[in-house]
Amino acid sequence: MHPRLRALGTTTVALAFAIALATPARAADVDPATVNAARALAEEGLDLYDKGEYAAALDKLWRAEELIQAPTIGLYAARCLEHLGRLIEASERYLHVSRTPLDASASDVFRAAVADAEEAYSDLKPRIPKLAVGVRGAPEREVQISIDGKPMPPALVGVSRPVDPGKHLVEGAWGGRVVRQEITLQERQETAVALAFPDVRRPVFVPSPAAPAQPTAQRVLGWSAVGTGAAALVLGGITFGVTSALHSDLIDLGCTEKVVCPDTPETRDTLSSYNTLRLIPAPAFIAGGALAASGVALLLTMPSASRPGGATARPWISPWGAGIAGVF
Structure with a gap:
């Protein structure tokens, strides 16, 4: 505390407040009744502070400060906060009071309060955790x-x-x-x-014994081969049918059975289409049949837990189409 205030008792300090509040520089527009009420609140707050009732004293001093701004009130409000363990608020209040602008007519009590606040701020700051x-x-x-x-x-x-x-x-x-x-x-x-935050991992799904078995790689490969083979067989059947129709058209146009034709524009176009398509059916039937048979073999040789019991399948081929018949 500043030497001028350290030597003062509570009653003398209260009197100092009364003198300081009598003609405050910032209270020119404040009516006398408000000044009187602020003085009474400040004196009550100082009396409570002297008794160690810091929370109650702080309430009175804050009320007084709302009515009249004075560094003396702010200084003791900060001391109440410090005693209550609210060091951060206390340091901010000390800093605010230490920056109070004072003119040449300011009283010694005001000057002492500003100096004390500056010293208290410097002492309190390193104590804050x-x-x-x-x-x-x-x-x-x-x-x-x-x-x-x-x-x-x-x-x-x-x-x-x-x-x-x-x-x-x-x-x-x-x-x-x-x-x-x-x-x-x-x-x-x-x-x-x-x-x-603990690492939360997704649970690993383990199918129960009663759950259906998951598709295996063998099943996927088997059905892929069957599907591809069936498509090739269908392609072979379609092109075989078209080729047969073109062959009949060529006979009608005067061609021999071995497709030796007269040289006419209509014959040339039909013969060109026939020669292009007649090369497709045989390879398609061979490849399709092999793939379909391989797929069926894969499906029938799957582990029993991965396929229904009694699965049977057989491919069928005709000039007009192809497919797989059976139970899976």
Whole structure:
């Protein structure tokens, strides 16, 4: 405390408040009744402060300060906050009072209060604990962090920040999960905590014995071969039918059975189409039949757990089509 105020008792300080509030520089427009009420509140607050009832004293001083702005009131409000363990608020109040502009006519009491606030701020600042809150197992910018129920800005994740001494509850919410951690800090202590979100892995699906067996690679290959083979057989059947029709047309145009034709424009076009298509059926039938037979063999040789019992299949081929008949 400033030497001028340190030597004063509570009654003298209250009198100093009364003198200071009698003609405040910023109270030119305040009516006398308001000044009187502010003086009474300040005196009550100082009396409570002297008794150690800091919470009640703070309430009175704040009310007085709402009516009249005076560094003396702000100084003792800050001291109440300091005694209550609210060091961050106290330091901010000390700093505010220390920056109070004073003119040449300011009283010695006001000047002493400003000087005391500046000294108290310098002494209190290093006593404030610091806490850094980090995150593990989750994107730190997506986690909603709070300290004692008050949200913490994402920009402060992992950054050391001032907190009041005492017990604190740190919470983080992300992905429908909440992680909590309690921590107690002493004055001047600096520490860090990490909110760890456990790695949640997807459960591995294991089919029960009663569940149907999953398709195997052999089943997929078998049906693929059957489908491809059937398509080739159908292609062979269609082109065989078209070729037979073209052969009949050529006979009608005067060609021999061995397709020796007279040289006419109509004959040339039909003969060209016939020669192009007649090369397709045989390879298509051969490849289609082989693929279909291979696919059926794969399906019939599957493990019994992967196919229904009694599965049978046989390919069929005709000049007009092809397919697979059976039970699978």
